[in-house]
Amino acid sequence: MLAKAVKKLPTGDFLYEPKWDGFRSIIWRSGDEVEIGSRNSRPMTRYFPEIVRAVVDNFPDHSVIDGEIILVDPTTGDRLNFDLLQQRIHPAASRIKKLSEATPASFVAFDLLALGQENFVERPFRERRAALEKALADAEAPIHLTRATLDPAVAEQWFEQFEGAGLDGIVAKPLGEPYVEDKRVMSKYKHERTADCVVAGYRLYRGESDAIGSLLLGLYTDDGVLNSVGVIGAFPMERRRELFAELQPLVTTFEDHPWAWAQPEETSPDNRDQSFPRTPTAAAHSRWNAKKDLSFTPLRPERVVEVRYDHMEGDRFRHTAQFVRWRDDREPKSCTYAQLDEPVSYDLGEVLGG
Missing domain, CATH: 2.40.50.140 (Nucleic acid-binding proteins)
Incomplete structure (x- = not known):
């Protein structure tokens, strides 16, 4: 599901989240098997072995979760570093292993598509978010549940503050909408x-x-x-x-x-x-x-x-x-x-x- 750019933050029946600056990914977990797919359906699993291990440890079994792979700058530890994240895409297995240890990535979850035998795609976002919070209640780093607020004033505050940590705006998600693939249902409010x-x-x-x-x-x-x-x-x-x-x-x-x-x-x-x-x-x-x-x-x-x-x-x-x-x-x-x-x-x- 995609987002359209807007000039101001919409108000109403929305949940507001930070806009993470990384690789948009959907992750499937079934037992010890994990698959990571990019926004354009490219396989990403081999590039992030540390994420694979963390998914097995933290995701509930038989789950599909939408989110963002991010990389925290190892030098400062206080902001995202997209340039280093790009370098994680490398053809050599030895290089992938070395980078996964030197510059480990994290995953920020923000939507639940399936859990067990239940398909959440057609459910409204408020139900998907509640189920996601429950599914990741005990998750530990490098798996994170994105912060969210119903208050547009808090979202405006995040818009100003979080950029200093390397984030690039706010996403507003309508609480009553299902998960619509390839449709710009959400709104993204970015710095300009x-x-x-x-x-x-x-x-x-x-x-x-x-x-x-x-x-x-x-x-x-x-x-x-x-x-x-x-x-x-x-x-x-x-x-x-x-x-x-x-x-x-x-x-x-x-x-x-x-x-x-x-x-x-x-x-x-x-x-x-x-x-x-x-x-x-x-x-x-x-x-x-x-x-x-x-x-x-x-x-x-x-x-x-x-x-x-x-x-x-x-x-x-x-x-x-x-x-x-x-x-x-x-x-x-x-x-x-x-x-x-x-x-x-x-x-x-x-x-x-x-």
């Missing part, structure tokens, strides 16, 4: 901010030679280094071709570019080898999709664009940013991290332990 970024490159739209697929964004550090912070890419096709023509005068070589280290080699390194440095574009292909080309055309960093973003993951935008407008009145060097809002720190343990 703007930033002025330098456009430092572009990728072509799939299958096209004269249309922009995405623009690569940069921000300057205090010592004048241009960091890659993310991309924008939602444009109508006509605008993609217009952008391609507009940006051609800025095309340059990697030798004259701040990201010269990203120049493709004749033989690209294996992106799956974690010993290879993780850089914005140096990898020739995506770890998630080996056929996806991540090379780009470098541009002289002379244009500034205002974008909308929800929150940061380290020094990068967590999700794809959205185009707002060109800022020809801004000097590229003025586009620094200092303009970004920094959430007040909040202990993740307070969220998980509630």
Whole structure:
């Protein structure tokens, strides 16, 4: 079941929950057998052996539970780290074992689909939530039951506080609705901010030679280094071709570019080898999709664009940013991290332990 984005928190017959920033997953347990499926039905079981063990220890037998796989930053212990969570998806069994011990994941449960011989999918959410609370009453870390409230004022407070622990908003779930697969029955209320970024490159739209697929964004550090912070890419096709023509005068070589280290080699390194440095574009292909080309055309960093973003993951935008407008009145060097809002720190343990 999915959620639609809203501009303000809905009120009425809703239960409000923190919006967890991880891998949405449905977990099946039958005896000692456990299967973890991703939102797009990809098998995830082999990547999280520590979750499998915890499910056997904590889930009731013959159960199906919807939730989120998250990873608590092992360095700070007080916030989520999605970047480390992504690194858990690795083809080598030895690497999976090592990462499961070095950066163990957790599972936050928020819906019950089946228990024993009972199918809960067609029941209203208030019944599913009550049954889930009972089913996980004795669960211990790394299995958690998500916090929830009926009070929209408390949810608004969570919206402000929990971002400091790495969460990215609030989900409002109608208490009277059944579990409807692939339907946006729930509402997600997320942070939205703007930033002025330098456009430092572009990728072509799939299958096209004269249309922009995405623009690569940069921000300057205090010592004048241009960091890659993310991309924008939602444009109508006509605008993609217009952008391609507009940006051609800025095309340059990697030798004259701040990201010269990203120049493709004749033989690209294996992106799956974690010993290879993780850089914005140096990898020739995506770890998630080996056929996806991540090379780009470098541009002289002379244009500034205002974008909308929800929150940061380290020094990068967590999700794809959205185009707002060109800022020809801004000097590229003025586009620094200092303009970004920094959430007040909040202990993740307070969220998980509630």
